[in-house]
Amino acid sequence: MTTAAATRSAMYTGTVMHCRPEGPRNRFRYPVCMYAVDLDELPRLGARMRLFGERAPAPLTLRAADHVGDPERPIRENIEEALRAHGVTTPIGRMVLVTNLRVLGYVFNPISCVWCWDDRGELAALVAEVSNTFGERHLYVLPAGEAVPRGRYLSWEREKAMHVSPFFGMEHRYRFVAAPPGERLFLEVSVWHDGTRVLQATLEGRRRPFTDRALVWAQLRYPLMPVRVITLIHLQALRLHRLGARFHRKPRFRAGEGSMSVSASNGSAPASANGAAPTVPARQGLRPPPPAGRSPFTPFIRRLGMRMVLTRPTIGSLTTRLPDGTVHRADSGHPGPSPTLTIHSRDLWRRFARRGMTGVGESYVAGDWDADDLPAAMELLLRRSEASRTLPAGRVATAVRDLRPRLPERVSMHLAGRHIQYHYDLGNDLYRLFLDDTMTYSCAVFTEPGQSLEDAQRVKHRMICDKLHLRPGDRILEIGCGWGAFALVAAGEYGAHVTGVTLSREQHALATRRAEAAGLADRIDIRLQDYRTLDGRFDGIASTEMIEAIGHRELPTFFRTCDRLLTDDGLACIQAIAVPDRRYDRYRRSRDWITEYIFPGATVPSMRAMVEAMTDASELMVHHVEDIGIHYAETLRRWRVRFEERRPEVLGLGFDEQFIRAWRFYLAGCEAAFRARSIHDYQLVLTRPFNGRLPGEVS
Numbered sequence: 001m002t003t004a005a006a007t008r009s010a011m012y013t014g015t016v017m018h019c020r021p022e023g024p025r026n027r028f029r030y031p032v033c034m035y036a037v038d039l040d041e042l043p044r045l046g047a048r049m050r051l052f053g054e055r056a057p058a059p060l061t062l063r064a065a066d067h068v069g070d071p072e073r074p075i076r077e078n079i080e081e082a083l084r085a086h087g088v089t090t091p092i093g094r095m096v097l098v099t100n101l102r103v104l105g106y107v108f109n110p111i112s113c114v115w116c117w118d119d120r121g122e123l124a125a126l127v128a129e130v131s132n133t134f135g136e137r138h139l140y141v142l143p144a145g146e147a148v149p150r151g152r153y154l155s156w157e158r159e160k161a162m163h164v165s166p167f168f169g170m171e172h173r174y175r176f177v178a179a180p181p182g183e184r185l186f187l188e189v190s191v192w193h194d195g196t197r198v199l200q201a202t203l204e205g206r207r208r209p210f211t212d213r214a215l216v217w218a219q220l221r222y223p224l225m226p227v228r229v230i231t232l233i234h235l236q237a238l239r240l241h242r243l244g245a246r247f248h249r250k251p252r253f254r255a256g257e258g259s260m261s262v263s264a265s266n267g268s269a270p271a272s273a274n275g276a277a278p279t280v281p282a283r284q285g286l287r288p289p290p291p292a293g294r295s296p297f298t299p300f301i302r303r304l305g306m307r308m309v310l311t312r313p314t315i316g317s318l319t320t321r322l323p324d325g326t327v328h329r330a331d332s333g334h335p336g337p338s339p340t341l342t343i344h345s346r347d348l349w350r351r352f353a354r355r356g357m358t359g360v361g362e363s364y365v366a367g368d369w370d371a372d373d374l375p376a377a378m379e380l381l382l383r384r385s386e387a388s389r390t391l392p393a394g395r396v397a398t399a400v401r402d403l404r405p406r407l408p409e410r411v412s413m414h415l416a417g418r419h420i421q422y423h424y425d426l427g428n429d430l431y432r433l434f435l436d437d438t439m440t441y442s443c444a445v446f447t448e449p450g451q452s453l454e455d456a457q458r459v460k461h462r463m464i465c466d467k468l469h470l471r472p473g474d475r476i477l478e479i480g481c482g483w484g485a486f487a488l489v490a491a492g493e494y495g496a497h498v499t500g501v502t503l504s505r506e507q508h509a510l511a512t513r514r515a516e517a518a519g520l521a522d523r524i525d526i527r528l529q530d531y532r533t534l535d536g537r538f539d540g541i542a543s544t545e546m547i548e549a550i551g552h553r554e555l556p557t558f559f560r561t562c563d564r565l566l567t568d569d570g571l572a573c574i575q576a577i578a579v580p581d582r583r584y585d586r587y588r589r590s591r592d593w594i595t596e597y598i599f600p601g602a603t604v605p606s607m608r609a610m611v612e613a614m615t616d617a618s619e620l621m622v623h624h625v626e627d628i629g630i631h632y633a634e635t636l637r638r639w640r641v642r643f644e645e646r647r648p649e650v651l652g653l654g655f656d657e658q659f660i661r662a663w664r665f666y667l668a669g670c671e672a673a674f675r676a677r678s679i680h681d682y683q684l685v686l687t688r689p690f691n692g693r694l695p696g697e698v699s
Contacts, residue, residue, distance in 0.1 A: 009038045009045060011214055012098075012185040013221070014205030018236070021197060024243040028236050032100075032229070033222040034205055036181040037062060039076045039095040039114075051215045052101070060101040060215060067099075067112065068129055068137050079114050079127055086141035093119040098181055100226055103219070108133075108226040110233070111203075113187060115180050126156070128176055128189075130164060133230065138162040142176060153179045153186065160191070166237065167245045168199065183207050310341070314383045316376070337376030343369045357385065361593030361669070365662045374664065375637070378672035386678070428483070428510050433649055434642040439483035439510070442545045442575065443632040443681045453638050456631070461489040467573045467624065467685050468540040469693050470494040477501075477538040477565060479531045480546025484511030484524065490542070491515075491523040499525045501534065531561060538565055539693075541572040545681070547610070548577050552588050552603045555613035562686070563618035569693040572620070572686040574610075575628075579679050581608040598666050607682065620686045623694070629674050629681035636671035643667060 011033065018028040037045070042062070046054040053061050065071035069078025076095055083092065099112035114127040123144040131137045140158050147154035160172045168191055177188040185205035190197050208214050222228070241247070310320045310328065316336025320328045322343050348368040351359030360381070363369060371377035428439075435441060436454040444456035445463060464486065470476065472495030478486055481500025484507075490496045502508050508528040515524035541562050550558055562572050579587050584606035595602050607625075614620050643650070643663060650660060673679045687694065 009041050009096075009210040010036045010181065011208045011210050011218060012036060012181070012205030013208060013218065014185065014203065017200075017202045017204075019200045019202075020240075020245075021200070023198070024240070024245055026240060026243065028232075030229070030232050031222060032203065032205070033218045033225050034098055034185065034203070035062075035101055035210065036096050036098045036185070037210075039074075039079075039097055042075075045210070049212050049215075051212045052210075059219070060103055062097075062099070062101055066102060066107050066109070067097075068139050075114075079116065082127060082139050082141055083116065083125060086143070088116075088125050088141065088143050090118045090124045092124060093117050093121065096181060098185065098187070100229070103224055103226055106224075106226050108230045110229070111187070111189060113178065123154075123180065126154070126176070126178060130162065132162065132164045133233070136162060140174065140176070150177060153177050153188075157192075166247050167240055172198070181207075310384075312384060313380045316380060318377070318380050337373060337379060339371050339373040339377040339380065341369060341371045341377050345369075356590075358591065358593045358596060361597070361665055364665045365597075365658055367661070374668040375640075375671045375675070378669045379676050382672055382676055382678055426506075427653065428506050429653055430650065430655070431483075433646040434639045438485040438488075439514075440485040441482055443628055444635045445628055445631050446634055453635070456635070457485065458489060460628075461486045462493070463683065464542050464544070464573045464575070465490050465494050465496075467683065468542065468571050469695075470496050470540065473497065474539040475499070475537075476540045476542060477534070479541065479543040479562075480549075481507070481511060481526060482544075483507050484514045484526060486542060486544065487511070487524045487526070488514065488518055488520065491520045492518060495523075496540075497523050497525075499527065499534075499536075499538070501527045501529045501531050503528070503530060532557060534561070534565060536565065537567045537570075539567055539570050541566060541570070541574075543572070544575040545577055547574060548602050548604050549599065550603075551601055552605070552609065555605060555609060556617035559610075559614040559620055560617040563620050566620075566688075568688070569691050571623075571691070571693060572684075574684045574686060575681065576610065576684065577604050577629075577632075577679060577681050578610070579604050579606050581606045584609055594666065594669075597662055604679065607680075610684070614686070619688050621688065622684055623687040623691075624683075624685035626683045627680050628683060629677065629679065632681050633671050633675035636667055636674065640664065640667040640671060 012035070013033050014031070015029055016032050018026075020026040042054050045052055046056060046058075049058075051059050054063070062075075063071070064073060064075045064078065067075055067078065069075070069081065075097065079095060080092055083089075094117045096115045097112065098115070100107060100109045109129070109131050111131070112129045114129070116124045116127065118124045125144055126142040126147075128140045128142060129137055130140065138161050140156075140161070142156040142158070144154075147156055149155075155175060155177045158174050158176070160168075160170055160174055163170060171193065173192045175188075175190045175192060177186075177190070179186050184207065185203065187203040189201045191199040208218075218225075310318060310330065313330055313332045313336070315332050315334045317329065317331040317338045319338070319340040320330075320343065321340065322328070323345060345363075345368040347366065348360070348363040351363040351366075351368070353359070355362060431439065431441065436452070436457060438454055438457045438461075440457040440460075443460065444453055445460040446456045447459055451459075468474075468476070470490060474494075474496045476490055476496045476498045478490075478498060478500040481487055481498075481502050484500060487498040487500050491498050500511060502511070505528060508526055511524075511526045515521050515526060547555075547558060562574075566572060588603055611622060614622075647660060651657075674681070
């Protein structure tokens with residue numbers, strides 16, 4: 001194997017070549033200056049050079065925060081941790097990082113490489129860090145034992161794990177071909193799809209000394225290198241777009257992939273469905289939260305957060321424990337919960353500074369903070385956050401954010417299927433762990449003290465049937481049928497013929513089996529179909545918390561379709577989670593943690609948004625409204641308790657600790673929002689004028 005004897009810190013000047021052999025063909029070349037920094041020499045380099053620094057200010061710097069890992073630790077320690085996480089336990093000797101340096105405070109590295117040798121001088125691994133223009137980074141750990149020799153070079157292959165270019169999807173493989181840096185530098189990264197190479201990027205360079213004099217020459221020869229690279233990449237993207245290259249939208253989630261790979265890539269309420277063989281792939285879960293990074297506003301955000309949110313609760317009291325051991329206790333003087341919030345890392349403030357309230361959720365998933373009573377802490381934070389908007393600083397921040405344009409995403413039929421499958425096709429076995437025996441994944445209605453969750457769900461299903469005035473033989477459509485719980489009640493107890501539609505394969509399979517097991521296959525038809533493609537006429541339409549999944553721009557389509565499918569005397573009962581009208585425009589212009597990580601593509605509507613869309617697109621009108629949202633807090637509490645009790649079984653299904661923290665935050669946050677009445681859950685009965693089915697009318 002190649003040894004580390006010849007590798008010392010150096011500078012390499014050369015070129016990068018991008019080649020697309022097809023669809024459309026294109027070549028793209030630019031000059032580049034890269035640096036191979038021996039991490040053992042790093043402290044000495046910063047001490048003896050004037051133009052280069054590690055932690056001290058300098059024109060060219062190398063910072064741990066520009067790479068994956070804890071920004072407060074040395075790069076070497078972060079890489080060693082990544083190696084251990086991927087099974088490379090050999091004691092590491094020398095490490096050489098090939099990267100671009102931060103120039104006058106700015107850096108962009110499409111790819112960096114860390115060559116790692118063991119303490120005997122044998123190559124142990126290559127760690128390739130791929131970055132995109134969204135500030136996300138992912139490590140590919142490539143052990144030497146897995147390398148395939150290719151002449152003077154070594155080759156590794158890996159599945160693509162992060163969205164990088166808008167012209168390539170996620171269904172690709174990377175091939176890394178490289179040689180340790182010597183007199184020449186060589187690195188090739190190619191992208192493969194179905195055995196065909198669709199992109200080849202090659203970096204080649206010639207060694208130069210790593211001295212102040214050489215750095216001056218490099219800055220004159222390659223001025224503002226990181227800025228030039230990012231500018232050239234964007235210009236090339238525009239050229240490819242004009243040439244007609246296929247465009248791939250950046251995914252906001254990764255379904256079916258392990259979420260705990262070494263990566264730094266990077267309230268609403270549940271959207272939909274009434275809730276077999278296990279089909280969960282191993283290590284399926286959420287994508288990791290993005291890196292905390294650094295922000296010049298972090299100290300200000302920390303002071304603002306402590307003063308406006310954590311030390312001024314509107315009800316109850318809040319105790320906050322800071323990383324340095326300091327304890328703050330704030331009492332509102334009003335009755336309410338009294339949780340304790342423990343902040344483990346300053347990354348909470350960094351994430352909050354970069355991502356707002358979405359960053360608070362990401363920081364919880366990352367383990368930056370905990371609470372002894374998470375729903376209570378979330379309720380106090382929600383209440384305080386809303387109250388802060390009335391303060392001068394809050395009004396300014398809200399006004400600035402409202403100016404930011406954001407076009408709502410058009411949820412096509414293909415995209416709707418992907419969104420639903422991302423959440424509901426996690427596997428029936430997962431949902432069985434925390435739902436009741438009816439497999440209902442929506443708000444229950446509790447009518448008696450001590451009532452079981454199963455009975456409360458059946459109360460809700462019967463409420464919907466009664467509001468539709470079901471009669472034996474009625475033809476009922478359920479949009480978003482989940483696992484078939486409502487259909488079993490409507491067909492089994494009321495004698496209706498139910499057609500249920502879902503986009504989840506898991507739900508479709510189990511709901512069909514449940515109908516057959518109940519002897520109701522002749523009265524229940526479960527279809528794997530988009531509701532927009534349905535034909536026929538129905539006496540009633542039921543849809544339980546499905547409307548949140550369609551997005552703002554599809555609201556008129558939803559009501560237009562209901563109008564088209566209902567008979568003249570038909571009724572529709574739509575159970576919909578809703579935000580208050582005055583917050584809706586602000587909410588839909590932003591992107592919250594729930595839509596980023598739990599329900600992609602979802603937009604919780606407001607009552608006004610639904611009524612306006614219904615009025616503009618149909619002849620339907622609201623006959624009756626009932627808010628059952630307070631029951632959702634208790635429903636979510638019971639789901640959360642059952643989820644925590646079955647935690648070992650969740651892990652046994654192949655999900656990881658990060659997934660558990662994400663779902664804990666999701667369930668607790670939604671519980672808090674409903675308990676505080678920050679959001680609602682309406683049952684709307686829709687009709688048309690002159691409807692003969694309603695009581696008191698002549699039929």
